[in-house]
Amino acid sequence: xxxxxxxxxxxxxxxxxxxxxxxxxxxxxxxxxxxxxxxxxxxxxxxxxxxxxxxxxxxxxxxxxxxxxxxxxxxxxxxxxxxxxxxxxxxxxxxxxxxxxxxxxxxxxxxxxxxxxxxxxxxxxxxxxxxxxxxxxxxxxxxxxxxxxxxxxxxxxxxxxxxxxxxxxxxxxxxxxxxxxxxxxxxxxxxxxxxxxxxxxxxxxxx
Numbered sequence: 001x002x003x004x005x006x007x008x009x010x011x012x013x014x015x016x017x018x019x020x021x022x023x024x025x026x027x028x029x030x031x032x033x034x035x036x037x038x039x040x041x042x043x044x045x046x047x048x049x050x051x052x053x054x055x056x057x058x059x060x061x062x063x064x065x066x067x068x069x070x071x072x073x074x075x076x077x078x079x080x081x082x083x084x085x086x087x088x089x090x091x092x093x094x095x096x097x098x099x100x101x102x103x104x105x106x107x108x109x110x111x112x113x114x115x116x117x118x119x120x121x122x123x124x125x126x127x128x129x130x131x132x133x134x135x136x137x138x139x140x141x142x143x144x145x146x147x148x149x150x151x152x153x154x155x156x157x158x159x160x161x162x163x164x165x166x167x168x169x170x171x172x173x174x175x176x177x178x179x180x181x182x183x184x185x186x187x188x189x190x191x192x193x194x195x196x197x198x199x200x201x202x203x204x205x206x207x
Contacts, residue, residue, distance in 0.1 A: 014182055014186055014189075016156060017179055017185065025124065025125050026155055027121055027123055028122045028160070028163045029119050029120070029164070029180045029185055030166060031119055031184075032118045032119065032175050032178070048174075052173060063123075064120070066121060067118055067119075068116070068188075069114050069115070070117075071115070072113040074104065095117075113170070122163050124158055124162065151199075163179050
């Protein structure tokens with residue numbers, strides 16, 4: 001019997017904007033804007049490449065760049081336009097709205113328009129030693145809630161310092177970024193594992 005999906009996901013929990021993996025490692029996620037590289041001049045492109053190279057060389061930890069592409073869904077927008085058409089008393093305007101709706105629907109179908117989102121995943125790995133990892137020694141996963149909370153806060157602070165450093169580096173490239181909170185991270189993973197689902201659950205945990 002195949003293992004359930006939950007066993008294949010290495011996430012222990014998501015809280016306070018932090019992904020806690022089953023092994024104890026932490027992850028933070030930045031949502032980033034994009035720049036149209038092809039519209040830049042040759043000199044601007046060269047300058048961006050050098051800045052990006054310098055940014056990567058300045059990192060003493062790995063990062064993961066994630067691009068999520070989805071077919072653009074405008075169902076809610078079309079429904080709102082359809083409602084306005086029904087409320088419109090002017091026959092000529094109703095006809096124009098119908099033509100506009102047909103145009104938009106055809107544009108999305110023929111153009112295969114995609115909605116792209118960009119994310120940067122920043123890790124904080126657990127520290128290991130020959131006698132066991134430091135997180136276990138500190139009691140991060142012990143039953144004492146106060147000690148667990150204290151050590152989580154310390155690790156979260158270190159992770160946040162990395163997130164701020166990466167965000168500053170991206171800003172130097174003209175890329176705006178912001179960390180995802182708990183609910184936004186849950187929504188991101190839900191969309192990744194349920195590509196055809198339109199509704200997204202809200203976070204079951206408290207910030």
